[in-house]
Amino acid sequence: MDNWKENLRDIEPYVPGEQSKEKNIVKINANENPYPPSPEAIKAIREFKSENLRFYPDANATAFKRALAEFYGVLPENIFLGNGSDDVLALCFQAFFNGKKPIAFPDITYSFYPVWCRLFGIPFINYPLKDDFRINVDDYKAENGGVVIPNPNAPTSLGEGKDFINNLMEYNRDCVVIIDEAYVDFGGYSCVELTKKYENLIVTGTFSKSRSLAGLRIGYAIGSRALISTLEAVKNSYNSYTVDSISMAAGTAAIKDRDYFNSTTAKVIATRERVIKELRALDFLPLESQTNFIFTAHKSANMKDYFEWLKSQKVFIRYFDLPRISNYVRVTVGTDAEMDIFLEKTREYLNKRN
């Protein structure tokens, strides 16, 4: 009697990143965009006919897929939508990796990949990044059950170009390759064009970073009709309606507003380059970022101590107590005003040490 716990699945819980409710903080720890969503997206929400929420969303997401297809120069049937790119990636892992052969991804990368592998029973191999934190493409020339590469990678902020992807794809014709482009809009190379060349290449993206819509949970994947229809089948075996009606309306408006997208991503990039320059002048060793965050060590300062002191000063950055990167911090690019406070506090910290 009362042995019901024996029938439960054995799950190792994942601990999500810290969120603070405090006011007057500089919150540059979650890679959120410092600028609000497009005014067109805000207008679409304001004008949304909420009476119609009594209906289920359009399961085909016709208007939204059409707008995304137009932006990316593909067809609507090459687009899959999900409840944030975590949902899309988790479904990709379920759909494309049957667990017979191990899949490959870097040792330092998005922390959800191994979590999904464990949840879905998929064996995996971690290939160590090179000493400069670049991906060694030759590692991936193996008999993989699948490959997952975030490009640019997180938290390293480093991106790879077209030659890298072509090279990777030429040696991985027998498995699905996922390129996770969550951060690509801040100066990275997007391989969406290569999905037309490689039927086994799938590219994932999110509205949480460059589109400033983390609060609405919109993710997508772009790939061949074969891959997308497989994803749709898995999704329809799980939950037919994952993207809600308001999110679709806001997402459609956001993707159509190219000017706002271009101007806000350009602002983030300009701020990032300025901050990187200032950090270098303060003996930091930031990597060449193609993302909306900066990954950096310092010539002499202890980054865990620095992270904790900044926290005490209400400046929240991110620290990972993990092998190889335990003396690095990840700093999201905020507004210029936020970054000025961050730099001021950084100088204060460095002076305090001397």
Add this chain to the structure above:
Amino acid sequence: MDNWKENLRDIEPYVPGEQSKEKNIVKINANENPYPPSPEAIKAIREFKSENLRFYPDANATAFKRALAEFYGVLPENIFLGNGSDDVLALCFQAFFNGKKPIAFPDITYSFYPVWCRLFGIPFINYPLKDDFRINVDDYKAENGGVVIPNPNAPTSLGEGKDFINNLMEYNRDCVVIIDEAYVDFGGYSCVELTKKYENLIVTGTFSKSRSLAGLRIGYAIGSRALISTLEAVKNSYNSYTVDSISMAAGTAAIKDRDYFNSTTAKVIATRERVIKELRALDFLPLESQTNFIFTAHKSANMKDYFEWLKSQKVFIRYFDLPRISNYVRVTVGTDAEMDIFLEKTREYLNKRN
């Protein structure tokens, strides 16, 4: 080369119900609510500060869980939230049924249950409903790996009471029992109170029916702290942010507006009772519904033919070409005006036959 399809998972696609984009139709085929969401929910959406969508949602859903807990007389830690009740139920199947022993559910029930079992590798046994479509509780007095009972059941519309649930729970202490209460607010018995008595009982609910928010994708589960924390662990291994910020704001406002909820559910029930009476007068054999839909056969008419003729007349009801129920139809309770059109067309169909 190019054998990548061999590495894919083998999935049997699920085909979701039909949705029509046509105008001027009577759409009583998807169990949607005929009334708009609470004015308070609409106001919460209109007043939502969309600039803040650049932030991730509150992963703890503090305000929303508090409002739900207050409504149901439980604590916030007894509440789990998801992206529609399909998401919540799918996570329950993953979390609570480890596949070692078969789980049990009725032969005629929500069509997603066997789909999830196949997706997650959970064996199952279907116990046939009795001839009157009631559930035989004695069938479930077995060594189950888990039990899933929708109460009221769909598409039968029949509900069971407190004695049935107590009886079921007393004989199932060694597995988790899920009671899916998607339709309970239209006159059924909710066993939320019994989650305090049985630590292995979990109750699921949705905002898509009685709260008129199908477009926003909000589902929940209520249960012991042990069950809820297991669900949270599985969810956090999959996707940390499943309910978006606007959905939480609208959901919180909707749950607080008890008057609107009481008046719209009462209107649906009153319309249902009137339509059932009128259908009986036309020689239909509707079951005693405790839901927002009517499940009925007819003394002489062929229900598939009737369903198809109504469709040609732009009145969309639901027909299931399945064993035992292939001469039944499911009719969602719409507004009185919609049901008058439905009844008029029904009379026209019956006269045409004579």
